[in-house]
Amino acid sequence: MSTLEARNISVTKTGRSILQQVTLCAHRSELLFVVGPNGSGKSTLLRALCGLWPVAHGQVLLDGSPVENLHRRLLATRVGYVPQNTWIDFAFSVREIVAMGRYPHRGRFAPETGADRKAIGEAIQQCDLSHLVERPVHTLSGGERQRVAIARSLAVEPDFLLLDEPTASLDIEHALQIFQLCRQLASAGRGVVLATHDLNLALRYADRIALLRDGELVKLGSPGEVLVPDVLEEVFRVKTEPVTTPCGVTVLAFQPLRRLL
Amino acid sequence: MVARRLPAGWYYGVSLPAFALALVAAVAIGSTPLAWSVVLQCAAKLLLPQGWVDTSQVTKADEVIFWMIRFPRVIVAALVGAGLATAGAIMQAIFRNPLAEPGLTGAGAGAVLGAVVAFVMGWSTQAPSSLPACAMAGSLLALAVVYFMATRGGVTPMASLLLAGIATTSLLSAISSLLLSLNIVNWQIAQEIVFWMMGGLDARSWTHVWLCGPFVLFGGLVALLYSPELDLLQQGEEVAASLGVNVEKTKRIFILTAAVLTGASVAVAGMVGFVGLVAPHAVRLLLGPSNRTLLPASALCGALFLVLCDLMARTAHPPVELRLGVITSLAGGPLFIALLLRRHQEASRA
Numbered sequence: 001m002s003t004l005e006a007r008n009i010s011v012t013k014t015g016r017s018i019l020q021q022v023t024l025c026a027h028r029s030e031l032l033f034v035v036g037p038n039g040s041g042k043s044t045l046l047r048a049l050c051g052l053w054p055v056a057h058g059q060v061l062l063d064g065s066p067v068e069n070l071h072r073r074l075l076a077t078r079v080g081y082v083p084q085n086t087w088i089d090f091a092f093s094v095r096e097i098v099a100m101g102r103y104p105h106r107g108r109f110a111p112e113t114g115a116d117r118k119a120i121g122e123a124i125q126q127c128d129l130s131h132l133v134e135r136p137v138h139t140l141s142g143g144e145r146q147r148v149a150i151a152r153s154l155a156v157e158p159d160f161l162l163l164d165e166p167t168a169s170l171d172i173e174h175a176l177q178i179f180q181l182c183r184q185l186a187s188a189g190r191g192v193v194l195a196t197h198d199l200n201l202a203l204r205y206a207d208r209i210a211l212l213r214d215g216e217l218v219k220l221g222s223p224g225e226v227l228v229p230d231v232l233e234e235v236f237r238v239k240t241e242p243v244t245t246p247c248g249v250t251v252l253a254f255q256p257l258r259r260l261l
Numbered sequence: 262m263v264a265r266r267l268p269a270g271w272y273y274g275v276s277l278p279a280f281a282l283a284l285v286a287a288v289a290i291g292s293t294p295l296a297w298s299v300v301l302q303c304a305a306k307l308l309l310p311q312g313w314v315d316t317s318q319v320t321k322a323d324e325v326i327f328w329m330i331r332f333p334r335v336i337v338a339a340l341v342g343a344g345l346a347t348a349g350a351i352m353q354a355i356f357r358n359p360l361a362e363p364g365l366t367g368a369g370a371g372a373v374l375g376a377v378v379a380f381v382m383g384w385s386t387q388a389p390s391s392l393p394a395c396a397m398a399g400s401l402l403a404l405a406v407v408y409f410m411a412t413r414g415g416v417t418p419m420a421s422l423l424l425a426g427i428a429t430t431s432l433l434s435a436i437s438s439l440l441l442s443l444n445i446v447n448w449q450i451a452q453e454i455v456f457w458m459m460g461g462l463d464a465r466s467w468t469h470v471w472l473c474g475p476f477v478l479f480g481g482l483v484a485l486l487y488s489p490e491l492d493l494l495q496q497g498e499e500v501a502a503s504l505g506v507n508v509e510k511t512k513r514i515f516i517l518t519a520a521v522l523t524g525a526s527v528a529v530a531g532m533v534g535f536v537g538l539v540a541p542h543a544v545r546l547l548l549g550p551s552n553r554t555l556l557p558a559s560a561l562c563g564a565l566f567l568v569l570c571d572l573m574a575r576t577a578h579p580p581v582e583l584r585l586g587v588i589t590s591l592a593g594g595p596l597f598i599a600l601l602l603r604r605h606q607e608a609s610r611a
Contacts, residue, residue, distance in 0.1 A: 052499065072502075072505045072506075075505070076503060077505070080503065081499070081503035083499040083500060083503070085497070088357065088495065088496055089357065090357075090359065090495060090545070090550040091545070092549070092551065096492075096551055100489075100492060100496065100504065101504065103493060103506070104505040106489075108486070108489070149500075152500075153503075
């Protein structure tokens with residue numbers, strides 16, 4: 001069974017400590033959410049996990065071997081990453097963008113192979129972009145662009161997919177689409193790690209949740225273990241009340257601890 | 262709305278014959294016109310084995326004008342146009358901005374200053390090839406200064422590179438202007454400097470072809486070789502890195518390539534504006550932004566544009582030759598505004 005593991009990692013950036021001794025392990029077929037207040041180190045954790053950011057202490061391990069020993073192209077074929085801002089002001093078509101995901105697999109002058117075309121086609125289909133393949137990407141809506149960015153990472157055919165706040169600027173319909181897509185990807189056998197601020201959607205879709213505060217892992221476990229009022233009050237400084245709707249969905253209602261004057 | 266693009270075959274089907282026609286016209290037209298048949302016969306003699314072409318109509322004088330004066334000049338124009346257009350395409354991709362131009366990292370202003378120094382010190386009269394050499398050295402030195410100013414711990418943020426480039430460009434331009442004003446009483450030097458700053462291809466010879474050609478060819482090939490990485494950098498550095506691109510190394514390759522292309526072009530032609538901005542921009546609108554297609558196509562477009570501009574500079578106002586940089590900006594400015602207006606129209610339709 002494939003694993004992507006952070007073992008006791010610390011990350012510093014310009015002398016400031018961003019992550020301290022974080023240990024967690026992502027598995028395939030699992031949807032792992034990373035939550036925490038602003039500046040808690042969610043994005044840094046994802047970047048460290050895909051080898052984009054060097055760790056000061058500890059190790060990131062893919063199937064037990066340190067990622068810094070893997071060639072960057074080989075690592076890229078195993079771990080995909082979708083950064084937060086993927087805006088671009090050039091008229092690349094959706095298919096061209098998705099096809100770029102094949103870069104780590106392709107030789108410099110190799111033409112597109114059957115395997116390339118199959119991976120690109122599947123990525124486009126999974127992200128529901130078939131009707132948009134010829135569209136220039138800068139004419140798409142935010143939700144569509146996010147799906148294009150995810151499709152590009154899927155075209156890599158990675159074992160693990162890391163997404164940094166993929167729904168940050170999306171309306172609720174498109175946000176739900178993205179979460180459902182991630183759920184499907186996990187069910188299809190990939191390991192998905194996703195940073196988000198939306199605790200209600202985390203509660204609904206996550207297999208496990210990692211809760212960060214000030215660069216430290218506060219709690220790691222099932223949504224029922226992590227998103228409990230005591231913990232949320234300590235970390236986010238809000239009062240939380242779980243409410244179960246008549247159709248059986250549990251949502252968290254939040255209240256500030258103190259009223260602003 | 263789908264991406265409406267011209268098939269690359271159509272583009273070359275039109276622009277290659279147009280380029281050939283422009284070459285013939287640029288060689289034929291001038292203060293001493295050559296007959297088109299003479300030009301074609303000289304060209305055929307150049308390309309085909311000896312004895313295949315009947316060149317009895319071609320006089321010795323015709324041959325000198327063709328071979329020693331017009332033809333090398335036209336080739337230099339094409340090389341400069343191709344070099345600047347390729348450098349512009351690279352800059353627009355790595356800065357992720359369709360309005361970037363070749364001189365953004367200080368290479369253009371450095372090359373001009375290098376040449377100005379060669380004029381002022383009198384090197385250019387002692388050894389003519391010291392002029393392009395100084396220009397090339399100036400462009401690489403300027404890039405080195407900008408690069409080291411913008412780099413911390415092996416990482417070069419593009420925003421820092423841009424700021425350092427703009428600051429260095431204005432500093433170097435100011436020094437060029439200072440040297441010009443200090444030498445304004447020596448009209449001969451001052452005139453050469455002013456002409457250099459306005460660009461021009463008067464009296465360019467085969468020496469200039471050999472001075473600039475290898476750099477342009479080499480730079481163009483390097484850019485083409487790394488075009489998949491250029492596409493990825495254009496998506497953003499994090500995206501490129503996550504797909505396995507060595508981002509800092511690739512950026513260094515492209516910044517250096519663009520500076521060599523710019524330096525080699527300015528070294529033989531002086532400051533020629535707008536080609537590097539307009540050619541890649543126009544070709545991108547026609548063929549799309551994918552760099553494997555875009556780089557060679559904008560090189561051809563830049564070459565065609567500059568051959569035509571140089572023809573106009575030579576012939577528009579005889580007997581005075583207009584400066585090439587003036588013509589490129591006069592032609593390129595309105596062209597660029599037209600492209601922008603088209604873009605606005607498309608944006609409002611989408």
